[in-house]
Amino acid sequence: MFRDLPKLVIEDPSAPSIAFVANIRMEDLYEKLKLLNYDAEFIQELKMKHINRHYFVVPTNPGEQFYMFTSLAAWLIRKAGKKFDPPQESDDPNSTISDILEVLKEIDVPVEFPPNKLKQGVGEQAVYVLDNLADYAMKFLKFKWEKPKILPDESIAEAEVEDDAEIILEKVEEEITAEYDEDDEDIVHVDDITKLYKESSANTQKREKILESTMDAEEWKLELERVLPQLKLSIDADTRDWKAHLEQMKALHAGMGQNLSGTKGQLEKLHADIGRALDKINSRETELNRQLEPQLQELRILQEELSKVKEQYRDVSGGVTERTRTLNKLTEELEQVKKEMDERGSSMTDGTPLINIKKTIANMKSEISEMSIRIGVLEYSLMCSRVRDSAQLREDMKSTNSTVST
Template identity: 70%
Template sequence: MEDLLEKLKLLNYDIEFLPEFKIKAINRNYFVTQTNPGEQFYTFTLLAAWLIRKAGGTFEAPQESDDPNATIAIILDYLRDTNVSIEFPPNKLKQGSGEHAIYVLDNLADEALKAQKFQWKKVQISPDEPSNEPDIEDDDAELILEKVEEEMMAEYDDEDEDILHVDDITKLYGQNFNEMQKPDDILESKTNREEWQLELERVLPQLKVTIKTDSRDWRSHIEQMKQLRTNIATNLTGTKSQLDKLHIDISNTLDKIKTRESYLNRQLEPSLKQYQMLQDELSKIKEQYRDASGGVTERTRIFNKLSEELEHVKKEMDERGSSMTDGTPLINIKKTITKMKTEISEMNIRIGVLEYSLMCARIRDRTQFQEDMNNQNTIAIS
């Protein structure tokens, strides 16, 4: 996708394409992932048509209402005319994103660059200049030698005193040492070879000089690099042959897979179309079934409600019928009437008794009143 964007920039798409169709700049992930299929497909067709026109073809800018199958067919026909292999079904481009859409746009961009007579220049890599190693100055060399001598002297001090030093030999022989180094005649050794060998083996451990190796020394690094380079050169031959063989096997396998894939696509394309048609019919049937099942559910609910009302009416009718044929209520009414008559008779008797008592009380009160009046008159006369 990044290569495609670079090619579009070389074709000045940001100056010619974007302002013409009023589209935002395309980022490097726009055609990689599916975000808005409708918008991506429309942008894909506009960009493909613009690239075809840049390549010298005739293809008017498509509209959103155009048939997508016809638009895709025109784009693929142009690619086939330019000897570009198309090994995927046209339906893959309806999404407007994915590797197939990027593949189509990349090939169209290449054709447009060819029409513009654009040529890629080979990158010129300047050879590396040899770097001169820094020379060690005399003062630094003296300092390094002094450090080495100090370390050696410290090691000599730590070892046993039996080690033979040149200074000890000088002190041993004194001032005559220089004279002994200049003999007048040729010296001849009187020591036996075997004795000399034994003496050498005895003194050899004491003559050993130990110098510490610095891991930061560039000489050791160079030796390691040389050794590693030798190992790499030794192992590279066998490894390279194996990798070449593996590359050839993988290439052959990929070619077989591509051939098989294209064959399967050609063989299965009618079946896929038929499957798509059956899928659409199944969707329609499911929609009809959903609508019909919704009506059945509503009618079932109404039926259940009417059944409940019918059961209630039947229950009321049964109760009324049983009450009309049964004589128990009539008997109960008669008993109640008889009881009420008895109670009425008792009430009449009680009323008569109360009226009699009231009448007696009135007569008694009246008699008492008359007697009181007579007594008052008698008192008044007297």
């Protein structure tokens, strides 16, 4: 995997590939998701959308990417054996992010960035969170790498479909070769070619033996004449060849002309049968109309009478509705009058108003006595003030006279 490459790039901030660390880590995360059976358990069971190798690196749709980020994080947390409810689109983003970061703290994953960096659902921080959750899920499931097993090459059996009228040329050649290959020493295999190449590499100029065919030419010709009628080569026409298209159109046109003669007679016969059937239907319809004319006339008269009765019913029902409305109004007025009469009767037999009047008179008398006391106090205060003013005025006049005499 690409686990060590991002670390090396981060150690050297001046590296040219520093801007693509998130891309490399996202590809690493994508491979881990495949190992965790992401296609079956996340995409198919939860009905989610497929993501590509750079989905959480390139911002395209913030809302959709944030929902995919939180859903994938919740799925990885559940894969790690922890309880985590699948997020909904209506959930509070801050609470969802805080729950995910709380799980990261529980599994001892350092978080050195603010939580608001995850609100977009894309970027280096989002890939960092998902990558660490995927690592923890793989550790929880005890995933281990195994050495690759190289299986031996096996010949794959191919289904052969043979047609009686058409035999493939290669098949015929194999059958002919199989009839005459009785001596295995004359067969040249791949291993023999390799051995011969090694022997000839020592002395390329010297040839110990020249391979010669041991088959009789006359027998070969006889066998070829025997199978020659069965050989048939089918060459597919080029779809861009206009001549082939033209020949095909001519053949189709000729076939249509040949088939049209028989089909035309059948269509004409069918047309004649349909015409006769329509004539019979029209004649029967005319006869039925003639026979049912009195009944139809009676039906029309009854329909007219029914319409008149319905009109009268509407008029009468309109008058009944108006009278019902008037009756309801009079009933309401009667109820109001009864209510007023009941109130007046109860007030005439009830002594509560007299008691209230007596209480009011007593309250008024007490208030009058209180007012009289207050008036007396005020008169006394006024008289005292007048006495003080007159005494002060006399003293002022004495002092003025003494000053004038001096």
